[in-house]
Amino acid sequence: EAQVTQNPRYLITVTGKKLTVTCSQNMNHEYMSWYRQDPGLGLRQIYYSMNVEVTDKGDVPEGYKVSRKEKRNFPLILESPSPNQTSLYFCASSLSVGTDQPQHFGDGTRLSIL
């Protein structure tokens, strides 16, 4: 089954404790992206990757890191999480960046930073 898999689904942690949210897709997609979803703001892009070893900042990259060492994986790293990073996070992938290429989303990771 074609899917985007995120782990963990839920995490409660404390300020400053490094964490990684994993994202994996099995569709051989070139493009992957991370979004955060906050009430009243919709989804905002954090980072994206056009292909292996190619990453770039989205609209809200501060406090986050990413890497793309393999085509299927695109982990999101919070080196020193803070409470303002409490949010619902989504990983997405698409075949390419063509205008009408649909993006496939994971089920989300709810992070709470205390």
Added chain:
Amino acid sequence: GDSVTQMEGPVTLSEEAFLTINCTYTATGYPSLFWYVQYPGEGLQLLLKATKADDKGSNKGFEATYRKETTSFHLEKGSVQVSDSAVYFCALKLRGAQKLVFGQGTRLTINP
């Protein structure tokens, strides 16, 4: 900058009612337009799309028409069901751009 504005939610309707969720956009170029749906506890799923003016996207009884003159892409369904309860997001994507630009989402609840 590019942006999407959706009607304020939440929206509550009775089963079999007619649904409209308004969406308007501002874009520097010529975007493709999308509606995504998010069911409770799940990620976003593409509901329908339109890539040029006057195109009509449709899926699962939902429809939306790309109106360039009014920069709108309103979502409609003639008879909603309880299973349509979800959050609906309107989004745009410019040619060559790297991201989707989302509206704030509209929560829809359908009562039996």
